[in-house]
Amino acid sequence: MDYLNFMLFGNTIFEYVMLIVYIFLGVIAGKVLKILIEKYAKKLVGKTKTVWDDVVIDAVKLPLMIVVFAIFFRYGMLSLNLTPNLITLVNESVNVVYILALLIFTLKFVDDVFIYWIIPRAEKSESKLDDQIIPPVRKLLKIFIVIGGILLMLANLQVDISALLAGICIGGLAVALASQDTLENFLGGLIIISDKTFLIHDWIKWGGGEGVVEEVGIRSTKVRTFGDTIITVPNGDLVKTEVENYSARRKRQVKTTIGVTYSTTPEKMVKAKEIIKDILDEHHGVVDPIRVSFTEFGNFSLNIRVEYFVREFGFDYFLTTVDEVNTKIMTKFRDAGIDFAFPTQTLHLTNDDDALNVNFIGEREQ
Structure with missing residues (x-):
């Protein structure tokens, strides 16, 4: 060997x-x-x-x-x-x-x-603010740790850290000036978090779309649309545009029109309004203001304008409340002999000089 x-x-x-x-x-x-x-x-x-x-x-x-x-x-x-x-x-x-x-x-x-x-x-915790702050803080902390580790490695290799840091500061300033959009998005994220414009899981609407906030990052905000896709929106864009926060509302508005037939008497019209008002007053999900008014002589109906608000307990609760209110109105109107209107036309036939004249009264909704 x-x-x-x-x-x-x-x-x-x-x-x-x-x-x-x-x-x-x-x-x-x-x-x-x-x-x-x-x-x-x-x-x-x-x-x-x-x-x-x-x-x-x-x-x-x-x-x-x-x-x-x-x-x-x-x-x-x-x-x-x-x-x-x-x-x-x-x-x-x-x-x-x-x-x-x-x-x-x-x-x-x-x-x-x-x-x-x-x-x-x-x-x-009940607050949503900590859920919003944690993701960007977590990322920033990792970035700082990596930078610190790299500097320690370079120092061990006898690299002049002070000169390197000075170069990084100058280069960072140049990069910041050259990439103003990135800086704008970063500052936009800080503004969103500090102003509490919206929080994680909030339903928001802005110029470019609508959805539920999933994450507020350093550069952008991720929003889950109702089509189950993710939209990544630069924070700077959200700061510059109007953002409507549906989750911040305390109640949901319902505004509708109920039409009854022209054969309805004034007494029955008063009764119809009383029925609607009583149903809204008695329902535990409905809150003020409640407005019920006979507002219009329509083309084929006498129109009652109905406006009320539903407690903000989620969209399913809202739909259930509206469904119960509408069902009770149908039941009470039927019991009171009040008929709902629908698009109609009346034909008057006359026979003058052996010629048939047809006159239309009313208009048909297309």
Whole structure:
């Protein structure tokens, strides 16, 4: 086995084989560590009442595998005969890997804190504002963590961070001036959140569409339409246009016209209005103002204008209330002998000088 002692780039073949063995052992050790964490550590922390140990265990698995592999790789590389520059490069590279593992752990830990602790508490609260603030804060926090991790890596590689930050600030200013739309959308998102223009799950209508708000992001707002599609609207557009928030209303308006036949007597007209008014007054879902008035001599009907409001307990409650009111009006009108009007025409036939004249009275609705 003299070939193992063959020199290549200042090291024997045996030393290169040992490097491969170290790398292989690093992979195996990482896998074994992961299995031990999932099989034993997870079961152990699962018996505790606090959620924090579960969060830590869940976040530490992958970083620990990376660190273990980096340790074995480092020992394998340093077992070779390397130049001082290469040794420095190996040490700095492994340190960068350590920082990467720490970055992955921090991102996962922060994300799990939102998932297991912050979001469940926000869902239990009555306020919708926290539901709206959490998504953009969660994204911004991740961005800051990534930026911090990258700066640490660069500092470990002996990069001048102060000069880099100065360049980033100047470049960021130039980019901000060049991309005013992005800045406008970001500021628009802050305005929407601070002004509480609308909240998550609110039903809104604006110049470009209508739907239910699902997420208010850093740049845009996602709205679920009633056709079950998603519209992504730039925040700047929503700030500049009129937004009608249907979810902010306290009651829903109903405005309709009920037509009765021209054969209805004045006494029955008064009775019809009393019937409608009593039904609206007695219904638990109807609130003031209630207006019932004989307003118009129509083409084929005497028209009663009816206006009232329904308590805001959702669209299904609104439909049920209107349905019950209309059904009661039909029943009471039938019992009182009051007839609903419908489009009609009356023909008067006369016979003058053996010629048939037909006169139409009234108009037919098309």
